[in-house]
Amino acid sequence: xxxxxxxxxxxxxxxxxxxxxxxxxxxxxxxxxxxxxxxxxxxxxxxxxxxxxxxxxxxxxxxxxxxxxxxxxxxxxxxxxxxxxxxxxxxxxxxxxxxxxxxxxxxxxxxxxxxxxxxxxxxxxxxxxxxxxxxxxxxxxxxxxxxxxxxxxxxxxxxxxxxxxxxxxxxxxxxxxxxxxxxxxxxxxxxxxxxxxxxxxxxxxxxxxxxxxxxxxxxxxxxxxxxxxxxxxxxxxxxxxxxxxxxxxxxxxxxxxxxxxxxxxxxxxxxxxxxxxxxxxxxxxxxxxxxxxxxxxxxxxxxxxxxxxxxxxxxxxxxxxxxxxxxxxxxx
Amino acid sequence: xxxxxxxxxxxxxxxxxxxxxxxxxxxxxxxxxxxxxxxxxxxxxxxxxxxxxxxxxxxxxxxxxxxxxxxxxxxxxxxxxxxxxxxxxxxxxxxxxxxxxxxxxxxxxxxxxxxxxxxxxxxxxxxxxxxxxxxxxxxxxxxxxxxxxxxxxxxxxxxxxxxxxxxxxxxxxxxxxxxxxxxxxxxxxxxxxxxxxxxxxxxxxxxxxxxxxxxxxxxxxxxxxxxxxxxxxxxxxxxxxxxxxxxxxxxxxxxxxxxxxxxxxxxxxxxxxxxxxxxxxxxxxxxxxxxxxxxxxxxxxxxxxxxxxxxxxxxxxxxxxxxxxxxxxxxxxxxxx
Numbered sequence: 001x002x003x004x005x006x007x008x009x010x011x012x013x014x015x016x017x018x019x020x021x022x023x024x025x026x027x028x029x030x031x032x033x034x035x036x037x038x039x040x041x042x043x044x045x046x047x048x049x050x051x052x053x054x055x056x057x058x059x060x061x062x063x064x065x066x067x068x069x070x071x072x073x074x075x076x077x078x079x080x081x082x083x084x085x086x087x088x089x090x091x092x093x094x095x096x097x098x099x100x101x102x103x104x105x106x107x108x109x110x111x112x113x114x115x116x117x118x119x120x121x122x123x124x125x126x127x128x129x130x131x132x133x134x135x136x137x138x139x140x141x142x143x144x145x146x147x148x149x150x151x152x153x154x155x156x157x158x159x160x161x162x163x164x165x166x167x168x169x170x171x172x173x174x175x176x177x178x179x180x181x182x183x184x185x186x187x188x189x190x191x192x193x194x195x196x197x198x199x200x201x202x203x204x205x206x207x208x209x210x211x212x213x214x215x216x217x218x219x220x221x222x223x224x225x226x227x228x229x230x231x232x233x234x235x236x237x238x239x240x241x242x243x244x245x246x247x248x249x250x251x252x253x254x255x256x257x258x259x260x261x262x263x264x265x266x267x268x269x270x271x272x273x274x275x276x277x278x279x280x281x282x283x284x285x286x287x288x289x290x291x292x293x294x295x296x297x298x299x300x301x302x303x304x305x306x307x308x309x310x311x312x313x314x315x316x317x318x319x320x321x322x323x324x325x326x327x328x329x330x331x332x
Numbered sequence: 333x334x335x336x337x338x339x340x341x342x343x344x345x346x347x348x349x350x351x352x353x354x355x356x357x358x359x360x361x362x363x364x365x366x367x368x369x370x371x372x373x374x375x376x377x378x379x380x381x382x383x384x385x386x387x388x389x390x391x392x393x394x395x396x397x398x399x400x401x402x403x404x405x406x407x408x409x410x411x412x413x414x415x416x417x418x419x420x421x422x423x424x425x426x427x428x429x430x431x432x433x434x435x436x437x438x439x440x441x442x443x444x445x446x447x448x449x450x451x452x453x454x455x456x457x458x459x460x461x462x463x464x465x466x467x468x469x470x471x472x473x474x475x476x477x478x479x480x481x482x483x484x485x486x487x488x489x490x491x492x493x494x495x496x497x498x499x500x501x502x503x504x505x506x507x508x509x510x511x512x513x514x515x516x517x518x519x520x521x522x523x524x525x526x527x528x529x530x531x532x533x534x535x536x537x538x539x540x541x542x543x544x545x546x547x548x549x550x551x552x553x554x555x556x557x558x559x560x561x562x563x564x565x566x567x568x569x570x571x572x573x574x575x576x577x578x579x580x581x582x583x584x585x586x587x588x589x590x591x592x593x594x595x596x597x598x599x600x601x602x603x604x605x606x607x608x609x610x611x612x613x614x615x616x617x618x619x620x621x622x623x624x625x626x627x628x629x630x631x632x633x634x635x636x637x638x639x640x641x642x643x644x645x646x647x648x649x650x651x652x653x654x655x656x657x658x659x660x661x662x663x664x665x666x667x668x669x
């Protein structure tokens with residue numbers, strides 16, 4: 001029986017999970033769509049990971065880490081030892097594979113970030129702010145519109161010899177420009193290549209603004225699977241761009257490593273995927289702030305909750321959501 | 333625990349208020365102080381001034397969603413979030429007090445100007461909040477209108493003796509200066525402590541507002557960072573230092589923020605610029621500052637009235653993680669940059 005560490009990264013679009021051993025080697029990996037239901041996605045990831053582990057030596061998961069935008073919820077469901085933001089998780093994961101990296105580009109489903117690393121330590125980062133231009137969800141919506149599977153976007157782009165110029169500042173303008181360029185007769189592959197160039201330009205000018213981009217550069221996140229975007233990055237920066245086969249798993253790997261290094265251990269069972277979890281979101285109503293409190297129920301019992309600015313908010317909502325529990329407490 | 337919709341009242345002894353026979357106006361009058369905009373800069377001056385005149389003041393509760401919602405309703409869409417909050421606060425005081433104090437600050441120094449919202453706050457409130465009774469005083473240093481005579485003019489509405497009013501002002505001004513220098517000293521002490529030090533650069537009306545900067549400052553504190561606020565910096569020093577970066581910044585408060593950044597930058601581990609949408613001066617100044625950061629980790633947080641918290645925690649948490657890692661590295665002898 002050897003120790004394993006589970007890392008789960010629940011993003012807006014995809015959910016990733018890995019189990020690593022004490023040496024940081026990835027034993028199993030899972031990658032699937034979140035489909036707007038993080039708890040269900042995590043359960044499916046657990047099923048995949050468990051099935052893969054079944055064949056190998058006995059691995060006992062002793063610590064769990066969660067990251068990504070649903071990290072709090074997932075952390076509660078899995079009883080995680082570590083709940084970490086995705087920037088730290090990505091930096092840790094990437095550094096474990098590429099210790100010499102100095103710049104990390106990351107474009108995911110809904111956000112994009114840049115992490116500047118010097119001598120193995122992240123020293124600066126930036127994240128897209130109000131605008132989601134040039135992230136994965138924009139690419140997939142354009143792919144749908146052009147009737148090209150998003151997975152083949154990259155190959156189309158590589159076929160292009162004369163990329164079309166696309167206004168890439170804003171998705172709304174980019175889309176109208178895209179339509180316009182198609183209507184005046186530009187080729188599909190040129191338009192797709194132009195889109196990749198526009199995304200890169202947009203990224204470097206917004207997220208990467210004012211940051212010193214030094215090689216080696218690692219590019220990850222879902223969009224890194226798009227070879228057209230990779231090429232556009234290479235041309236724009238003049239450097240080789242490394243894309244790891246496990247690039248999409250760096251967050252999960254990173255948080256598994258953080259869980260391993262936390263020194264916290266507790267028994268974990270994959271059986272948690274058969275447990276019923278329910279979430280309830282309610283406005284407290286106790287004061288003018290009207291906090292939106294979320295409560296996670298495990299088998300109809302209170303497990304965790306957040307969103308309250310003061311402790312009374314949690315009390316109020318909890319009493320409403322679990323009246324039986326409140327009754328019991330009152331009896332005691 | 334302090335209830336969030338509590339109004340803070342500065343009471344005066346009843347018999348003294350009653351003894352003030354033949355005062356210029358009702359001695360029982362209460363003055364409302366909206367907890368927004370310049371309140372965060374002048375609250376010590378205002379409360380001690382009126383206290384010295386035996387006039388009761390009532391401060392609106394810390395910002396909450398209801399105040400913000402009311403402010404958004406009252407304000408023109410294009411105004412910035414702090415002005416919307418300000419109108420919400422004025423409205424929250426409207427039925428609770430006799431007068432609400434709103435200064436009209438035009439200039440605080442020659443060749444400089446205050447942001448237009450300080451020029452307009454009085455008139456905007458008068459025209460936007462129905463049935464409101466306001467007290468104003470003007471400050472326009474460039475054109476010879478100073479704070480002392482103006483605030484004393486307000487004081488004379490409640491106290492006939494000029495001498496008494498002037499004394500109240502001098503007493504209040506001294507209290508304000510003492511308060512400011514105590515804060516600057518506290519900050520200098522904080523700089524000496526070990527730990528991670530984060531400088532938050534932002535206007536006091538953003539930094540201390542319960543709906544804007546306060547949760548951010550608290551979050552940083554609860555994550556083990558020593559938080560320094562640009563506002564506590566010694567103003568005189570800051571103004572001199574600001575000239576090193578740019579000689580012609582027209583906005584007084586932005587100039588002070590820039591100077592505080594210069595004052596602290598070499599002694600902090602990271603800088604957070606806190607701005608509200610859509611502030612014109614801040615968007616220009618923050619850009620100028622970000623470009624001059626040269627290696628010190630910096631992040632800009634833009635807050636808006638939509639209160640969307642997506643990504644905010646991620647940004648703050650990772651920022652603290654990042655500078656903590658960098659600091660640990662520097663302390664262990666490795667050179668990061």
